[in-house]
Amino acid sequence: MGLGPPSLHTRRAQRAAAYSRINVILYIRTRGWRHSKTMTFSETWDLAWSILLSIGSAGGLILGLSNWLGKVWANRILEREKLAIQRELQALQAESAQRLHALKERTDVLLKNLEAEHSRRHRVHNLQFAKEFQLYADTWKALHALKIKTLTLRPVGDVVDVRETEEERRERRYKEFAEAFNAAVSVIAENEPFFPQEVFAKIRELQSLSRREAFSYYYKGRQKKGVDMKYWEEAEENQQQIVEQVDAICEAIRTRIGLIEIVEGPQGVAPSVPPL
Numbered sequence: 001m002g003l004g005p006p007s008l009h010t011r012r013a014q015r016a017a018a019y020s021r022i023n024v025i026l027y028i029r030t031r032g033w034r035h036s037k038t039m040t041f042s043e044t045w046d047l048a049w050s051i052l053l054s055i056g057s058a059g060g061l062i063l064g065l066s067n068w069l070g071k072v073w074a075n076r077i078l079e080r081e082k083l084a085i086q087r088e089l090q091a092l093q094a095e096s097a098q099r100l101h102a103l104k105e106r107t108d109v110l111l112k113n114l115e116a117e118h119s120r121r122h123r124v125h126n127l128q129f130a131k132e133f134q135l136y137a138d139t140w141k142a143l144h145a146l147k148i149k150t151l152t153l154r155p156v157g158d159v160v161d162v163r164e165t166e167e168e169r170r171e172r173r174y175k176e177f178a179e180a181f182n183a184a185v186s187v188i189a190e191n192e193p194f195f196p197q198e199v200f201a202k203i204r205e206l207q208s209l210s211r212r213e214a215f216s217y218y219y220k221g222r223q224k225k226g227v228d229m230k231y232w233e234e235a236e237e238n239q240q241q242i243v244e245q246v247d248a249i250c251e252a253i254r255t256r257i258g259l260i261e262i263v264e265g266p267q268g269v270a271p272s273v274p275p276l
Helices: 008-031 041-055 057-120 126-151 166-190 197-223 229-259
Strands: 122-125 260-263
Touching: 126 166, 126 197, 126 229, 166 197, 197 229
Parallel strands: 122 260
Antiparallel strands: none
């Protein structure tokens, strides 16, 4: 016949015995306190075992509940740590995505600029470049002479030779202008197909400004009487426009030369070019 659970009477007797032992131990400790400041190992074990016996089945319940609560709190702490790590990872991913996007945008802009610059460049043979450069040198020389002769038609603060009449001076200056104008027109007309459109358009505008200034000087100068401020104001305005147009041509030629990419010829050496 197997052993069953202890009866209620037995359990009460066990608890009473445990309480008695606790009281005895506490009494001994109280009375012997002045003789010993610490409990021996056997005394400590007896006290613990008596307390467990006094608690009985409730001790197992308390121990089980303690284990369960420990697991619950451990799981909660673990979940909080997981959430914190996930949030940090998401923030790092978002920041990395933003940086990659910004880097891609800057790279795309740089590539577009490089492609645009490359598409604007003109690949020419070195001999062709030398001929084109010589064309610009000849054109610039003719345009510079035209500018000088145009600006000396009626300069502000003009100094004249008293041995020369006003009509003689007008005829002489207009003749010198005409020679410079025709020389420039000749150079430009002979090489018109070889000029880039942006350069040729500015040269034609300079020709128009110079011609207008010359006609105004030659015909209006004959009609003016005394000091005509309007006549001189017109001269100053025309001269300013001519100077600005010459500067614009110079800049257009420089830009064109800067965009040319020279391809070496069979000899592998690019010829030297004369300065402007």
